[in-house]
Amino acid sequence: MWASLQSALQPAPTAAALVRNLILSVAGSVLLLAVLHRFLGPRGRRWLIAFVTFIGGLYLGLEYFLPVRKQILWPTGIPNPNPERAANLLTPGIEPVGIMLSVIGAFTVGLGVYSLCQVHGRNVAQRRAGWHNSLAFFLAMLAMLIFGLWAHYLPKLDTPSETKPWAESVYELLFNGLFMPLQAATFSLLAFYIASAAYRAFRIRTAEAALMMAAAFIVMIGQVPIGAWLTSALPTTGTVAFFRLEALGEWVMSWLNTPAQRGIVFGIAIGALAMSLRIWLSLERGTFFSEQG
Amino acid sequence: MTERATGFWERFQQIPRYYIYLLLAAVVIWQILFPMPLPIAPSRATQGVYDAIAAVPDDKLILISTDWDASTQAETGPQTEALIHACLQNHKRFAIMNLQPPMGVKLANDIAERVAAEYGAEYGVDWCNWGYKYGFDNVLIAMAKNIPKTIGDDFYGDPVTDLPMMKGVQDISSIGLVIEITGLAAITEYWIGLIQGVYGTPFASAYTAVMAPGYYPFLDSDQMKGMLVGAKGAAEMEVLVHRPARATVIMNVQSWAHVLIIVLIIVGNLGYLFARTRGRQRA
Amino acid sequence: MNPETAILWAAAVATLGVYTILYRENPISRLFEHIFVGLSAGYLIVFIWAQNLEGKWWNPMIHERKWYWVFAPIIGLLFYFIYSRRFLWLARLVMGLFFGTAAGYFFREFFPIYSPQVYACFKPLRADATIGWADVILHNWLFAIILLTVMSYFFFSIPHEGRFGRTLGRSALLGRWFLMIAFGAMFGNTVMARISLFIGRVQFLLNEWLGSFLPWFAQRGP
Numbered sequence: 168m169w170a171s172l173q174s175a176l177q178p179a180p181t182a183a184a185l186v187r188n189l190i191l192s193v194a195g196s197v198l199l200l201a202v203l204h205r206f207l208g209p210r211g212r213r214w215l216i217a218f219v220t221f222i223g224g225l226y227l228g229l230e231y232f233l234p235v236r237k238q239i240l241w242p243t244g245i246p247n248p249n250p251e252r253a254a255n256l257l258t259p260g261i262e263p264v265g266i267m268l269s270v271i272g273a274f275t276v277g278l279g280v281y282s283l284c285q286v287h288g289r290n291v292a293q294r295r296a297g298w299h300n301s302l303a304f305f306l307a308m309l310a311m312l313i314f315g316l317w318a319h320y321l322p323k324l325d326t327p328s329e330t331k332p333w334a335e336s337v338y339e340l341l342f343n344g345l346f347m348p349l350q351a352a353t354f355s356l357l358a359f360y361i362a363s364a365a366y367r368a369f370r371i372r373t374a375e376a377a378l379m380m381a382a383a384f385i386v387m388i389g390q391v392p393i394g395a396w397l398t399s400a401l402p403t404t405g406t407v408a409f410f411r412l413e414a415l416g417e418w419v420m421s422w423l424n425t426p427a428q429r430g431i432v433f434g435i436a437i438g439a440l441a442m443s444l445r446i447w448l449s450l451e452r453g454t455f456f457s458e459q460g
Numbered sequence: 461m462t463e464r465a466t467g468f469w470e471r472f473q474q475i476p477r478y479y480i481y482l483l484l485a486a487v488v489i490w491q492i493l494f495p496m497p498l499p500i501a502p503s504r505a506t507q508g509v510y511d512a513i514a515a516v517p518d519d520k521l522i523l524i525s526t527d528w529d530a531s532t533q534a535e536t537g538p539q540t541e542a543l544i545h546a547c548l549q550n551h552k553r554f555a556i557m558n559l560q561p562p563m564g565v566k567l568a569n570d571i572a573e574r575v576a577a578e579y580g581a582e583y584g585v586d587w588c589n590w591g592y593k594y595g596f597d598n599v600l601i602a603m604a605k606n607i608p609k610t611i612g613d614d615f616y617g618d619p620v621t622d623l624p625m626m627k628g629v630q631d632i633s634s635i636g637l638v639i640e641i642t643g644l645a646a647i648t649e650y651w652i653g654l655i656q657g658v659y660g661t662p663f664a665s666a667y668t669a670v671m672a673p674g675y676y677p678f679l680d681s682d683q684m685k686g687m688l689v690g691a692k693g694a695a696e697m698e699v700l701v702h703r704p705a706r707a708t709v710i711m712n713v714q715s716w717a718h719v720l721i722i723v724l725i726i727v728g729n730l731g732y733l734f735a736r737t738r739g740r741q742r743a
Numbered sequence: 744m745n746p747e748t749a750i751l752w753a754a755a756v757a758t759l760g761v762y763t764i765l766y767r768e769n770p771i772s773r774l775f776e777h778i779f780v781g782l783s784a785g786y787l788i789v790f791i792w793a794q795n796l797e798g799k800w801w802n803p804m805i806h807e808r809k810w811y812w813v814f815a816p817i818i819g820l821l822f823y824f825i826y827s828r829r830f831l832w833l834a835r836l837v838m839g840l841f842f843g844t845a846a847g848y849f850f851r852e853f854f855p856i857y858s859p860q861v862y863a864c865f866k867p868l869r870a871d872a873t874i875g876w877a878d879v880i881l882h883n884w885l886f887a888i889i890l891l892t893v894m895s896y897f898f899f900s901i902p903h904e905g906r907f908g909r910t911l912g913r914s915a916l917l918g919r920w921f922l923m924i925a926f927g928a929m930f931g932n933t934v935m936a937r938i939s940l941f942i943g944r945v946q947f948l949l950n951e952w953l954g955s956f957l958p959w960f961a962q963r964g965p
Contacts, residue, residue: 178808188810196817200833212832216839223843227601228850252631265602266610267815268844269595270800271837274819276594276791280784281826287777300773304781311785319793323616336746341782342566344753349779350530350563351944352761358717358941359765361934362484363477366724370732375923382927383934384722390669390692390935392498393715399499406877417503418881419928420676426886427925429677429860430893430918436857439849447846449839481765488938488945493963534943535936562790591794597848613798649856654848657855669936673929681863683856690932691939709965710942717938 217449224447226264230257280308311346314338382419389416469738472731480724487720491713498712505679506696508686509664512637513546516662520636521629522547522554525651526568529561532643532668535690536564538707539641539666541571542697543688548579548586549701552636553625557590557611559599559647565592568641569615584623589615596647600654604632632659637685643668648675652683666693748955755952758944864890892918 179185207215235253238246247254287301295301318338324331331339371377388394394412401411408414445451502510516522524543528536547554556572558565569589576587583589590611593599602610607629611620620626628634638661640651648665656663662685667675669690678684688697691714694707744752757775764772804812824834866883870876874883895911896918903912946964954961 176809176811179810180808182808185805185808185810189804189813192810192813193817196814200821204830204833212836216832216836219836220839220843220846223840224845224847224850225843227844227847231851262602262605262609265595265598265600265605266799268841269593269598269602269610270796270812270815271819272598272841273594273791273795273800274816275822276787278822278825280788281823283780283784297773300777303774304777304784307778307781308785311782312788315786315789316793319617319789331746339746340750340753342786344750345757345778346782346786347530347533347563347567348754348757348944348947349761349775349782351533351940351947352758353776353779354531355534355937355940355944356761356764357937359481359484361937362721362724363480365721365934366475366480366728367473369725369728371729375920378920379923379927379930380725382924383931386928386931387718387722387934390689390931391715391718392500392711393719395501396498396715409881413501413503419924420673421680422882422885423889423921424673424925424928425676425680426889427893427921428674429680429864430890430897430922431674432677432857432860433894434897436853436860440853443846443849446842447850478766484938484941485945488942489949492942492945492949493960495963532936532940534939534941534946537943562787562794565790565794592790594791594795597852598844601848610799612802613794615794617793617797619798649852653852653856657852657859669932669939670929673925673932677860677863681859683859690936691942692935705965706943706946709946710939713942714935714938717942718934721934721938 220449221447224443226257226260230255230261233257283308307341307345310337311341314341382423385412385419386416389413389419469731469734473728473735474731475724475727483720483724484717487716488713491716492709495709495712497708498715500695500699500708500711502696502700503689503693505687505689506693506700508679508684509543509639509666509688509693510546510686510697510700512662512664512685513543513552513639514550516550516552516636518551520634521625522552522637522639523635524554524556524568525559525638525640525642525647526556526564527559527561527640527642527644527647528567528668529563529643530567533567534706534710535668535694536641536643536666537567537571538691538694538705538710539688539697540568541575541705542694542701542703542707543639543641543666544572544575544587545701545703546697548575548581553586555588555590555625556615558592559596559650560592560594560644562592565589565615585625588620588623588625590620591615597650597654600650604655604659606631607634632661635661637662637664639664639666641666641688643671645671645674648678652678656683751952751955755948758948889918889921893921894918896922 179188203212203215233255235255235258236247237250237253248259283304287304289295290298290301291305314334314337317334321332321335369376369380369383371380388397389412394416398411398413401407403411409418442451513522524540524547526536526540528540544554556565556568558568572587572589573583576583579586581587591614593611599610608619608621608626614620614623632655638651638655640648640663642648642665651663655661663683664685664687665675665678666688667690669692672687672689672693675684675687679687688694691707691710695704695711698704698708760771760775763769800812800815803809818837818840821833821837824830824832827834864887866886867874868879868883868887870879892914895914898911898915901911902908903915949960950964951961954964
């Protein structure tokens with residue numbers, strides 16, 4: 168099956184054949200979609216979506232769970248093209264499917280950008296309050312787009328001592344002078360907010376809150392060098408060493424935190440498995456799933 | 461008298477936020493300008509990462525997945541730098557790649573270029589950058605079978621097959637260790653579920669301190685050889701590679717910032733407890 | 744001004760501009776916020792093209808004449824019908840494919856991720872030549888007790904009534920306490936992470952930016 172598929176997907180022998188194939192493929196695809204759109208009712212569309220969802224999950228799941236052989240591809244008896252690695256009938260498709268899906272997914276990059284442009288374009292067009300900020304958004308996006316691509320197509324310098332082309336310097340300025348520090352500074356604001364929140368909201372109102380605070384204090388002090396320094400007088404070996412703050416902090420993380428986290432991990436695993444099954448079988452209900460047609 | 465006393469304890473709970481901000485900034489600036497260096501000892505988790513790097517066979521690559529950006533750079537940047545030092549000091553060849561967010565691949569490339577120059581390591585021979593590859597699990601599952609085809613071009617837009625160190629690199633069996641540096645949850649699950657758990661490729665990680673507690677179970681189960689926990693892990697790795705740098709300073713400053721936060725929590729709670737006791741007495 | 748100095752000054756202005764929000768919401772921080780979003784969008788497009796589509800789609804399709812790569816954008820662009828009421832179902836079709844494969848991936852990943860987690864729960868509960876009683880109690884017994892009680896906390900299928908139910912309820916209560924300890928540990932780590940980010944920025948402002956024209960500040964750096 169794979170052999171016949173591979174022969175059908177041979178590269179075009181000439182540029183003219185390539186253009187012809189591209190045009191035919193686009194036209195054929197558009198025609199197919201148009202026919203599906205015209206003749207499938209809501210029920211048919213729902214079934215088609217459910218079918219595609221099912222096949223997507225089935226292929227990846229089945230490839231993993233089907234038995235593998237080194238010499239022949241199970242269950243057909245076709246020889247394994249790479250006998251060093253055990254495989255089954257579906258294995259040869261994994262690599263092209265993975266690459267194809269990652270490329271298809273990459274085309275979604277415009278979705279978020281389109282939404283942003285829509286919102287900010289409206290702000291600028293209608294001169295809404297703060298429209299100059301929206302203009303700054305467009306200028307920043309275009310600048311990064313232009314200089315980013317420009318820098319990408321510039322030839323690589325042979326030695327680091329060579330002077331960088333100005334387009335690359337502008338790109339570096341946009342990246343290291345604005346993009347990177349803006350993000351780093353924005354997220355570093357969280358330090359102030361967590362300090363303020365810890366002071367205002369962390370109150371010992373219950374026994375649970377007290378336990379939480381005790382663990383937090385041990386970890387906060389035990390994880391930093393001052394914790395080790397405070398209890399540096401204690402021996403590093405033997406029973407008393409357990410009470411060194413860094414050891415106590417490590418013990419809380421490894422022996423109190425780990426099993427509790429594992430309990431959570433098990434809960435997540437079972438929940439995610441159930442959710443995956445529901446999605447795969449199109450049993451899930453909600454905004455997306457109920458209105459599939 | 462009671463009124464005044466209650467007011468006093470209530471004020472304990474109502475320090476204006478600007479004062480808290482200023483206190484925090486003051487402590488950090490004070491410790492950066494007038495540091496009091498304190499000793500840092502590597503933990504078992506950090507030692508595990510270092511040992512895993514040292515144990516990689518010479519014919520295999522170390523793959524460093526730098527899935528971080530500027531939002532976590534203070535932790536993940538020094539982690540990346542210290543890990544690259546560890547690779548180069550142990551004469552291991554390494555490749556950088558990035559699944560998400562794309563900013564990380566450039567930040568990591570800048571670090572790698574700088575550190576590699578210190579050791580005279582050459583791009584394409586001792587290290588390379590596979591670039592940002594969109595698609596998470598789709599990329600990993602395809603990469604396990606065929607690295608050159610899945611990666612395509614490197615960070616600079618040249619085919620990875622042109623790089624001397626990529627000669628003979630076919631699939632995941634050419635990788636001796638995967639190190640995941642990230643501030644994003646869930647990417648680890650892809651690496652473990654699609655690579656480590658299936659092909660047995662050793663896996664180690666470097667996380668931001670926020671997400672590290674959730675991944676201790678994977679350290680306990682030996683699915684990870686080791687783990688760097690935030691700036692602490694980075695500072696410990698700096699000790700192991702004998703290059704005290706940014707993370708070492710961060711941890712020393714951190715000590716006093718933590719003391720400040722603990723004091724603030726205690727002050728807030730003292731105010732709360734005394735105000736409540738007074739309130740009850742009054743009632 | 745050389746490019747390095749320009750970068751340092753721009754980064755310092757950007758950092759301080761963002762920090763103005765600590766005082767209150769203001770036009771400067773808003774402007775920088777929008778610039779950041781714009782740069783982020785532009786950068787994403789550049790990197791998706793330069794490091795993904797160009798090498799893995801455009802070059803194989805055009806230079807290697809692998810014409811079938813034309814189907815990738817045809818399928819990928821179906822996502823954009825999300826903006827059309829009439830053709831929305833086509834966007835859902837391709838989303839269904841990705842949802843299905845995501846489920847398929849989880850089926851594959853389930854055992855490699857979680858079965859070692861199950862094995863690792865079985866730790867020796869008796870001392871022997873390799874492990875002493877102190878370690879067994881402080882580590883392994885504690886581990887087993889915490890794991891079981893935390894799991895019982897998430898077990899909602901049996902009401903906490905009757906003899907077994909009440910025992911389960913007590914176990915769940917204990918589990919909740921252990922969860923609080925874990926959350927406390929997480930809080931401690933979160934504080935560490937957040938403060939690190941701020942220290943990183945102050946290091947830049949003092950050691951790199953101020954240090955670029957006042958050498959004393961540069962000398963205080965690592």
